[in-house]
Amino acid sequence: MNERAQPHQPNSQTNRTSEREPRSVLPEPADSLQLVNRGIPGGTETLGTIERVLEEVERRLADKIVLDELAEHAYLSKFHLHRLMRAATGLPLMEYIRTRKLSASAHALLEAGEGRTVLDTALAYGFDHEQSYIRAFKRQFGVTPAQFRRGTEEIRLVERFDPSVLKEIRQGIVFEPTFVMKPRSLYAGRKANIPIAENFERYTANAHGVNFFYGEYAKIPNKVKPGVYIGLTLYPPECSPKTTDYLTSAEVYSLEGLAPEWDTAEIPAGKYAVFKYIGRFHPEHLTILQLNEIWNYMDEWILNSPYEQAHGHHFEYIDIALARADYCEADLYVPIRDL
Secondary structure (H helix, E strand, O other): OOOOOOOOOOOOOOOOHHHOOOOOOOOOOHHHHHHHHHOOOOHHHHHHHHHHHHHHHHHOOOOOOOHHHHHHHHOOOHHHHHHHHHHHHOOOHHHHHHHHHHHHHHHHHHHOOOOOOHHHHHHHOOOOOHHHHHHHHHHHHOOOHHHHHHOOOOOOOOOOOOHHHOEEEOOEEEOOOEEEEEOOEEEEEEEEEEEHHHHHHHOHHHHHHHHHHHHOHHHOOOEOOOOEEEEEEEOOOOOOOOEEEEEEEEEEOOOOOOOOOOEEEEEOOEEEEEEEEEEOOOHHHOOHHHHHHHHHHHHHHHHOOOEEEOOOEEEEEEEHHHOEOOEEEEEEEEEEEEO
16 A cells, blocks of 8 residues: 655656555554564465466366365465456456356357257356357357357357466566546545655554554545545645655545545546556555555556546555555556557
8 A cells, every 4th residue: 555656747758667656544453563573475376376276276166166176276265366367367256267168168069969958068168058048148248158059149258367468576567457437526534745765764654554444444434435435645836856645534425514524535526547456465564665566567458458547646445454474456546548
């Protein structure tokens, strides 16, 4: 959970790696620290885990696959495996497995001879009953297996996910962005003007984040999603190139009833590219080591995209309820517009 310095201007090749600083909003849990000292697997192993799960799914398309078995195969908790694979494929893991089974079965339906029934195909791909297979097939493709065999309509298949689109980062993975249109939003918390060099050396923003989250976060009324921390970095014109305004905050649905001592921000509606990062450690250990690579990846993506950054802000979205000693998930929102 970290603050980022002001980004380069759209399409600039300026390297600002040295200006990105780490920040965390929670004190380090003891079990998390012990995991780090023992050496948690890095990004390469996280990517390897995804590939291993994908291979196991393909190998067992004809079997009944259960989440517990896959988690054991991947050496992960069911929680971690589900979050990791959903972020990778865009589908809940069991739904991804179902769509792969159905896509593979479609090929078998067309190649099967007249002696092979729909029931035979259903059983061959791990469905216990013909009717459950027919319902799933129609829900996925809009036609029944029999209609597909007799007709001329094409169907859209789901192929094996290609993990080459993922980016390895120290102790984790950054996923290609999703896109959201976010309405006007309001934030309340504590704002500090952070000197970039000082934060790089002393992690100044860490103290602000820890003090806010544990000392004041609970006091903010009107939260949109209690337990979600927003680290909002603002770079208004009055900021020098060497500082940023950093708001440790919660998103709120109204500023009414808010005590005057709170700092607030209003962000206009707009389109965002949302980059998800998942690491195999507690969010407390999301430091400059990961963030330099994450933001460099995001900068490169924007430079090679048909977009530019739209406004002078960005923010981190961290749901504390998802944090585990061996699991970090952070969504990084960047406002964008078409070039």
